[in-house]
Amino acid sequence: MIKNLSFKNFYSFADETVIDFGLGKKPTPSGYDIEIEGERYNKAIAVVGANGSGKTQFLKPLAFLRWFACDSFLGSAPDQAIPFFPHQLKGYESSFFELEFMLKGVDYRYQLELTTEAVVSEALYEKTSSQFSYLFKREKTAKGYSFKQKGFPFSKVQAEKLRSNASLLAAAHSYDVAEAQPFIEFFNRIESNIVSSGRRHFQQGAVIDVAEKFQQAPALLEKMSDAMSQFDLGLNSVEIRKLVGHDDTGKEEQIFVPFGMHSTSDGQRFELPFFEESSGTQSAFVLLGPILNTLQKGGIAVIDELDNDLHPHLVPHLLEWFEFDHSNPHQAQLIFTCHTPEVLNLLQKHQVYLVEKRDQNSEAWRLDDMTGLRADDNLYAKYMAGALGATPEL
Structure with missing residues (x-):
């Protein structure tokens, strides 16, 4: 403390x-x-x-x-x-x-x-x-x-x-x-969204970094998914999947990408990678990383x-x-x-x-x-x- x-x-x-x-x-x-x-x-x-x-x-x-x-x-x-x-x-x-x-x-x-x-x-x-x-x-x-x-x-x-x-x-x-x-x-x-240049925004790298941390902590992943759905962002849940991406040199690497699970009132379902979700949804996802981790560990x-x-x-x-x-x-x-x-x-x-x-x-x-x-x-x-x-x- x-x-x-x-x-x-x-x-x-x-x-x-x-x-x-x-x-x-x-x-x-x-x-x-x-x-x-x-x-x-x-x-x-x-x-x-x-x-x-x-x-x-x-x-x-x-x-x-x-x-x-x-x-x-x-x-x-x-x-x-x-x-x-x-x-x-x-x-x-x-x-x-x-x-x-x-x-x-x-x-x-x-x-x-x-x-x-x-x-x-x-x-x-x-x-x-x-x-x-x-x-x-x-x-x-x-x-x-x-x-x-x-x-x-x-x-x-x-x-x-x-x-x-x-x-x-x-x-x-x-x-x-x-x-x-x-x-x-x-x-x-000390968990923070601040780096030396200021606030860390929800650009692609931040979303991927936070997704990987959630994937490594199943209890946090479940709390994050519940919270995102409670925030009334049009989500039923959030899933994180391991995909193949490329680094700055073009070399293949494994990355973790969050997907939002959606459904309509008549039972239709679809999903979106978070990079196609709204800025508010992405921002909430990145924000929950340090907050939920702090609440879990102190x-x-x-x-x-x-x-x-x-x-x-x-x-x-x-x-x-x-x-x-x-x-x-x-x-x-x-x-x-x-x-x-x-x-x-x-x-x-x-x-x-x-x-x-x-x-x-x-x-x-x-x-x-x-x-x-x-x-x-x-x-x-x-x-x-x-x-x-x-x-x-x-």
Whole structure:
């Protein structure tokens, strides 16, 4: 479970910005609460704001940290730039991230400072009593890196020679350091439709990738098929078939293609490959990949434009999956952006962030940080009237 994330100098956010899932004791209990040892945390957070305000960039740190912690060692070349951008006016400064999370009942803190060329420092801390003690600390020096560890037995020689564009967590995992495995599993449970360039759209490659993952998980495949038919998309069910396709070089390869099963009221039946279905159907299919996987395994779904190509009535339905224990048995979390202001009628003020860009710098705030905003205020009406900010200036 993620408790909070702070980041600085990342895309359009120049200053320190915090995504806080903690509630404190004041907010009225809701179905979107996680309670652990007397503390409460959000299951769902909506991010609202005008076009170009920085909503996608607000979610990118989580997607980036997942890639960096899990895949940067084997997934990038030794001389490759680290795939992110600092704020355009602060490219000469490093970027910083601090993630606090709970794993198997223990609190951890992961810190990372880096530029697009090199890691400046990387550290993982474990909470013991009331203090955090480091498991490992890695810092850049004139000759490479210094490395200290307590209970994280990665070779000091390897750590100090580790290339500058890779995570020590990812490297330790590739060298079969058992102590790295739980953290890799944690970061891998950050499911997202965001890549470095922004939201991953429902083009053919995305549909095929998601279809293959569903095919490998029969339980998820069944839930996806049921959900697609419940969404009233004219589908009775969805089947995934293994077909022969061709890669970019013309070489034959096996691909997984979803087919929509349709029927009419008089019993006639037909099927369509998903590439002939509507954009909304394709978008819903791709969206269900990270959402259903998160609900089944736990973790957090980081979804940009949850309402894109979907009917507004479907958004409450998706949120309900995270609300109830029978559909969310592992207390999975969800953070999402949307352009549907009606979401303000579904969530409370501590479950909504607004994002606004001022003087080319994005800023974000949670609604319960606003002075004078009451718990029983009509958030939708106030937002539509412009009283909360984060609306287009027309």
